[in-house]
Amino acid sequence: MFKNNSRTKQITGMVYSGLLATIAGCMTLPASAQQAHVNPWAPKKIKAFPPVASLTKGVWLKGDLHLHSNHSKDASNNPVAKIVAFSESVGMDYICITDHDNHVNGDVASNTWADPEFKSDSLLLLYGAEWTTTRGHGNVFSAKPYDNQRLYDVRDQRDVAVGAVKKELGIHLSANHPSGKDHFGYSYDMINSIEVWNSAVWPKNADAIMIWDDMLSSGRKLTGRGGSDSHHGAPDSPDKATKNSYQNKVNYVGTPTTWVFATSRTTQAVVDALTNGRVAVSANPYAPRVEFYADLNQDGKMDMMMGDNAKATGKPVKFRIQLTGNTAAGAAYTVNVVKNGNPFQTLQAGGKTPVVEFSDTPEAIGRSYYRIVVEGPATAYPQVPGSASLSGNMIGLSNPICFNFDPNF
Numbered sequence: 405m406f407k408n409n410s411r412t413k414q415i416t417g418m419v420y421s422g423l424l425a426t427i428a429g430c431m432t433l434p435a436s437a438q439q440a441h442v443n444p445w446a447p448k449k450i451k452a453f454p455p456v457a458s459l460t461k462g463v464w465l466k467g468d469l470h471l472h473s474n475h476s477k478d479a480s481n482n483p484v485a486k487i488v489a490f491s492e493s494v495g496m497d498y499i500c501i502t503d504h505d506n507h508v509n510g511d512v513a514s515n516t517w518a519d520p521e522f523k524s525d526s527l528l529l530l531y532g533a534e535w536t537t538t539r540g541h542g543n544v545f546s547a548k549p550y551d552n553q554r555l556y557d558v559r560d561q562r563d564v565a566v567g568a569v570k571k572e573l574g575i576h577l578s579a580n581h582p583s584g585k586d587h588f589g590y591s592y593d594m595i596n597s598i599e600v601w602n603s604a605v606w607p608k609n610a611d612a613i614m615i616w617d618d619m620l621s622s623g624r625k626l627t628g629r630g631g632s633d634s635h636h637g638a639p640d641s642p643d644k645a646t647k648n649s650y651q652n653k654v655n656y657v658g659t660p661t662t663w664v665f666a667t668s669r670t671t672q673a674v675v676d677a678l679t680n681g682r683v684a685v686s687a688n689p690y691a692p693r694v695e696f697y698a699d700l701n702q703d704g705k706m707d708m709m710m711g712d713n714a715k716a717t718g719k720p721v722k723f724r725i726q727l728t729g730n731t732a733a734g735a736a737y738t739v740n741v742v743k744n745g746n747p748f749q750t751l752q753a754g755g756k757t758p759v760v761e762f763s764d765t766p767e768a769i770g771r772s773y774y775r776i777v778v779e780g781p782a783t784a785y786p787q788v789p790g791s792a793s794l795s796g797n798m799i800g801l802s803n804p805i806c807f808n809f810d811p812n813f
């Protein structure tokens with residue numbers, strides 16, 4: 405009996421401990437499964453960043469990146485020569501005439517670019533077109549002629565096919581008026597920039613800015629740029645006027661103006677600066693330009709500018725905003741700092757060369773970015789006198805200074 409009892413206890417004990425192990429096994433299974441889950445896309449330290457380009461070896465060039473000549477069927481009184489002469493007269497350095505490519509079945513090479521008026525002694529003329537498709541509009545910017553026909557032909561295919569053609573052509577592709585009619589209905593993964601300021605009518609760009617912030621916040625280092633999207637030139641005589649001719653007095657070349665910090669005065673350097681984001685947008689060619697710099701080690705020397713991307717060290721960074729150009733005497737400018745898509749700080753700037761600074765510590769792990777919006781008294785643009793009332797107190801915006809954006813994203 406004793407033995408049997410002992411044996412029974414032994415067996416019961418074995419069953420019991422086996423049961424415990426099973427329960428313990430059941431309990432540890434989900435926990436170990438949780439430990440096993442690793443998000444492969446979680447922010448991690450980025451090993452190497454390309455060095456930041458020189459802040460001084462370069463030249464600020466201003467231009468307009470969205471213009472329609474008479475080669476677009478919805479334009480009027482706007483031959484190429486008129487656009488070129490006007491651009492020269494207001495001191496532009498570059499322009500890109502972006503006619504609707506669907507109006508010539510993709511063949512811009514035999515139309516806009518082949519126009520004998522497509523030339524200038526002082527202006528850099530980029531090669532481009534407004535890629536005008538059922539799924540919306542995008543602008544192409546190129547330093548030299550490219551095969552626009554191929555881009556036009558592929559327009560209705562899946563984005564992976566479109567993206568492959570875009571890559572082969574080596575062009576800069578940009579989303580146009582992204583929140584309006586004919587918004588860019590393609591993947592933003594195949595573009596280099598986004599039109600965050602379309603035409604003199606500044607207030608209608610709020611949703612475009614929202615899209616830009618969403619793209620930046622998700623790691624897409626897209627350049628924000630402007631474009632007047634002007635279609636209508638001044639008629640040579642009153643009888644040539646159309647119902648849209650009034651537009652050249654409110655929205656024409658330079659409303660807004662896109663500034664690029666180019667390494668040289670060449671079409672390639674303009675496109676490269678656009679791609680790299682060393683870009684600011686001003687209400688018109690005479691309005692001041694927003695410059696935005698950062699001093700990474702607080703030695704008083706600026707180390708990077710807008711469009712640049714650096715490793716965050718976990719230490720404070722000093723930022724500097726400067727307004728360069730025709731600032732109004734005695735005017736007060738409001739400098740709004742946006743961090744990661746949210747309002748961060750509001751600063752006041754004044755004087756002949758307004759400069760303001762602020763400090764912040766970008767997070768050591770994970771992305772962050774800062775960008776600037778400046779408001780203040782409008783700068784007169786006598787050649788397009790009605791534009792000021794449409795852009796209101798909007799003076800200019802910068803591109804972001806970025807930290808920990810994956811250069812291989």
Ligand SMILES: [Zn+2]
Pocket residue numbers: 534541580581586
């Ligand atoms: Zn368009």
Ligand SMILES: [Zn+2]
Pocket residue numbers: 470472534633
């Ligand atoms: Zn357009």
